[in-house]
Amino acid sequence: MNQHQHDAQNKMHLTILVDGIPKKEDFVSNLKVEEVIKMLLPPGEKQNWGKYILSDRENKLDTSKSLEDNGVKENDVLSLTQKDGGGGHLDF
Amino acid sequence: MISDPLLARMKFETDSLPLVNEAANFQKTGIRVIEVNFPVIEVALFWKMKQREIMLRIIADEYDYLPVQAYWINEGGEALLSGQGFIPQGIGFQTEGGNPLEVPRSWLCFRGWREYHECHLEVLWSAIRNLSQYRIPGLITQLYSDLNRAEVQAV
Numbered sequence: 573m574n575q576h577q578h579d580a581q582n583k584m585h586l587t588i589l590v591d592g593i594p595k596k597e598d599f600v601s602n603l604k605v606e607e608v609i610k611m612l613l614p615p616g617e618k619q620n621w622g623k624y625i626l627s628d629r630e631n632k633l634d635t636s637k638s639l640e641d642n643g644v645k646e647n648d649v650l651s652l653t654q655k656d657g658g659g660g661h662l663d664f
Numbered sequence: 665m666i667s668d669p670l671l672a673r674m675k676f677e678t679d680s681l682p683l684v685n686e687a688a689n690f691q692k693t694g695i696r697v698i699e700v701n702f703p704v705i706e707v708a709l710f711w712k713m714k715q716r717e718i719m720l721r722i723i724a725d726e727y728d729y730l731p732v733q734a735y736w737i738n739e740g741g742e743a744l745l746s747g748q749g750f751i752p753q754g755i756g757f758q759t760e761g762g763n764p765l766e767v768p769r770s771w772l773c774f775r776g777w778r779e780y781h782e783c784h785l786e787v788l789w790s791a792i793r794n795l796s797q798y799r800i801p802g803l804i805t806q807l808y809s810d811l812n813r814a815e816v817q818a819v
Contacts, residue, residue, distance in 0.1 A: 587689050592801025594686045627809065629694045629710065649692035653809035654797070658775035659756025 584639065588612060588626070589651040601640040605633045612652050627651050667729035673702045676727045679800040680705060695808050703727065706737070707804060711752070712812045718744075718751070720807075724800065731789050732800065733778035735769040743769035746819045753819040755810055756780065774810065776803045 583598045590612050599608060609621045626633045628650055633642040644650070680700045683690060687697040694710035696717065703725040708717035721741070722734040736744040736751045744750045745768070746759035753759055756773035763771045764782035771779040776798035781789045792798050797806060810816070 587686075589689070589693060589801075589805050591796035591799070592803070592805040593682055593796065594689055625809065627693070629692060630712070649689045651693045651805050651809065653806050657756070657806045657810040659773055659810060 584644065584646045584648075586639075586644070586647070587649045589649070591652075594649075599639060601644075602638045604636065604638055605642060606635040608639065609635065609652065623655055624652055625655050627653070667726050672725070672727045672729070676702045676724050676800075679727075682801045683707075683804070693805070693808070694812075695804060705800065705804075709808045709811055711818075713816070714818060718811075720804075722800070722804075728793050728799075731776055731778045731781055731793070731798075732803065733765065734772055745770070749818040751819060752811055752816045754816040755813060757811070757816060759819060772807065774803075774807065776806075 582601050584601050585596070585598050587594050587596050589595075595612070605626055606621060609624050609626055610618045613621060613624065626635075628644070628648060631642075633639075633644070633650070683697045683705065684700050690697055696708040696710075698706040698708060698719070703723055705722040705724065706719060707722070708719045710716075711718045719737050719739070720734050721737045722732050724732045738744050738750075743760075746753065746761075751757075751759060751770050758771045758773050758779075760768050760770055763769060764779050765771070771777075773780045773783060775784075775787055775792065776789075781787065796802050
């Protein structure tokens, strides 16, 4: 196996909704989810990666694990959102 | 109307384009787009705790001079009310009680939704409306995420 084939086999094409806008990119399958979140955030926000979650339809992904260890597969669709959507707390 | 209706429609159609063009991808994350027809959007969000969808009607009149408003509906398009375990409550999910627009329906007390800004005058809509997370697709994906937080109950 040459290096090109090896690299190709370890990448997966994903669609990630960032603020509801689909971003289609290739990611290395053993990349930690923490790193994926940082890649998706704008420069000034990367240090706040812990405020965000990356989810598939069923689960929040474990940020300490890789994409493949979270069960993410080629052509999956994920969503990046804030942990806390800024809900108000009102008492009536 | 406060704002130019043509401008409101143009902004609505621009912002809602991903929901139309990428509906299949939204559905894979648990957001099923039912209708996009100015000024209304209807989506069904998969509510994991209930293992079923719940339908949301979003009204974007005066967009984006004013933020969008929204409420839960049944399949007949009528407002869902509390008392039967059909709607969420908690964090910013509010039942029909105390709706700041004084209409008998559920409401959303989250930044970027109209009723929130009716209550929280310290957060100006005009100051946040150009941030992508508060445009229509961003609001829907964040709401879907919040709907499935552990703090949310069915009432």
